[in-house]
Amino acid sequence: MPKISAKNGLIIIGGYHLSTQSASYELDAGVEPLEVTGFTEGWKNYIAGLYTGQMSINAYWDTTANTTVAALKSLGKKCVTVIPDGWVLGNPSITMYAEQENFTPGAAANAVLMSGNIRFSTSDPDGGPLLGVALQHGEITNTLTGTGFVDPSAGQVTKKCAGVLHIWTPTATDTYVIKIQHCDTINGVYADLIAFTLNGTARGSEMVKVASGDIEQYRRVLATRTGGGQTLGFTVSFWHAGMQ
16 A cells, blocks of 8 residues: 655644654555355355544654654544645545554664554544545634635535544633534524534544534634633544545
């Protein structure tokens, strides 16, 4: 399987912005067939399995605060977001709530020290990589009302959806209410679609899923500040079933 250069991409893992510490990533996703061949049958029979996926990220070893070692030394489930082409509203995003399987730093004698080929994997009805769009990436010091981005279908859909939030530059005391909203026109009255519980005061990540319902064609991010204007750095991506 070919590897894709992460040179122009953004990689955020569990609220850690690791783009400059990452060298490449590799994605593998699909529905695995389950064999159900019975006795006396003359051929193999299969049914569709769960949507599964694995992402591997090659990262440089860095012990500086809030970089690779801090982000990856603890195994367990984490939100992983890759924006392959860099930040532009609506650019494709790959998001997972996945299990980190390994942490194996090392290097050849004449090579730079790496954190290892870090693997993230998951499986459930929507458990593989969710191929969606980026709605926000950057730092703010005040309330942000994002620009609406139209769905690829250019219309309302009735689907399950999910939003992923990473807080990679937390505030000291300022708090934010961060939401994904939707509307049937780009400049209309937006309604709340997804509300996150993270309020910006701590580094972290969160995935919120919403059961099937009507999703208007435009989505935007609203981040409402309470406080004096401290810097918040965060990333938001959005997915609904059928976007893959």
